[in-house]
Amino acid sequence: MLDSKEMSPRVILSVANFFFSIFSAFALYVLFPYLSTLMSAVYVGIVVSAGGLVSLLFFPLMPRLAARYGAQSLALLFSFIEMIALFVLAAAPGAAASVLLIIIIVALQPFLYYELDLLLEATGTSEGSTGKVRAFFLTAWNLGSFIAPLFIGVLLADSDAYGRVFIAAAAAAIPLTILFSARRLPHGEMSNPSRMRDTISCILCNRDLVAVTFGHLVLYLFYVWAPLYVPVYLHTVLGFSWSDLGWIFSLMLIPYVLIEYPAGWVADRFLGDKEMMFAGFLIAGGALASVSLLTSASPLLLVLCVLLASRCGAALVEGMTEGHFFRSVSERDVNSVSIFRGVWPLAYVVAPIIGSAILYVSDYQVLFLLTGGFVAVAGVIATLFVKDFK
DSSP states (O other): OOOOOGGGGHHHHHHHHHHHHHHHHHHHHHHHHHTTTOOOOOHHHHHHHHHHHHHHGGGGGGGHHHHHOOHHHHHHHHHHHHHHHHHHHHHHOOOOHHHHHHHHHHHHHHHHHHOOOOOOTTTTOOOTTTHHHHHHHHHHHHHHHHHHHHHHHHTTSSSSSSSHHHHHHHHHHHHHHHHHHSOOOOOOOOOOOOHHHHHHHHHHHHHHHHHHHHHHOOOOOOOOOOOHHHIIIIIISOOOOOOHHHHHHHTHHHHHHHHHHHHHHHHHHOOOHHHHHHHHHHHHHHHHHHHGGTTTTTOOHHHHHHHHHHHHHHHHHHHHHHHHHHHHHHHOOOOHHHHHHHHHHHHHHHHHHHHHHHHHHHHHHHHHHHHHHHHHHHHHHHTTTTTOOO
16 A cells, blocks of 8 residues: 555545545435434425535635635645544434534535645646546546445445444545645645635626536536435335445446546547537436436336436536636636535535425425426526537
8 A cells, every 4th residue: 555655646635535525425325314314304404505504604715714724734624523523423412413413514525625626736737637637536536436335235234324324434534634634735826815706706707607607506406406315215215225225326426437538538529518518417407307207116227227317417517517617717716716616515505495395395206306307407508608619
């Protein structure tokens, strides 16, 4: 095993992103089922939304905090707090304490990803190598996301002992804190951040940036709705076992590993970002809406195909929105990056509230129909305003 001093900063950050992905997936997949044992499904969305609101309120401070204290110090702090919160949550501290801990866990994840972004940029990637470096970074995340559901299936094979998953999530955060504390990573020459208001005004004056940022928001709404509500629907409502869902959730993530890099290559040379993004939104939204058609008698292969299609579409959208934004904006503009990454906490505020409102007046089938339809329609509308580089 390589010592941290023998690893390049980019490898260290990719390995950190791998473990970050694992503990994020552990927490996200079982968060809704776990909270559903403590309260009504309607109120679970409010708890998740509260975590997103905390993150959203403090996110504008991230550029200045990063400039003052350094991205690595903040990343170490956030990963350590996540680890402690997960360990305490595994001890089943009661409803009130569990709600508070989950709000903390949800709120800190966008902060941690933002600091990883800044650290990756500080490694000095040239414009010609940005795509390759980010593809490697995203692949590390995708591999972690692929592995995590398999462990969940094993940990919950004989019972819904969600504390086991939280312990595993906390354990996955340990290497993250070690990597951030073992070696000083490049911090770059970060300029003093401009006023957030000025940055927002600059972006709003650029139709292309508004469109791709809104498209990225629609993608992250999908990233909240799908992993938050699909597992609890398939397990609690339809009765599929975690041992089956574990390998299904793992296989459905294969498109992120197999599609994003080739899709980027095709977009660069043949079709362009716009066309690939258009197709991705239609596929992701249509597949999410199709979850409403699944029943307890649906074959596992059909469930896998529906979920696999949803991630094929999402992988296309993610690759195109990421590549398009970072081609249009300087990666050293920390405020622009913070706004782009800020769609994560914003999605965590909006998506669960919408989900709770739908469940309050209707059921899961209607939830998937409406949210899937929104992803398809809103995503296509955003794509129409994206500048086509081809």
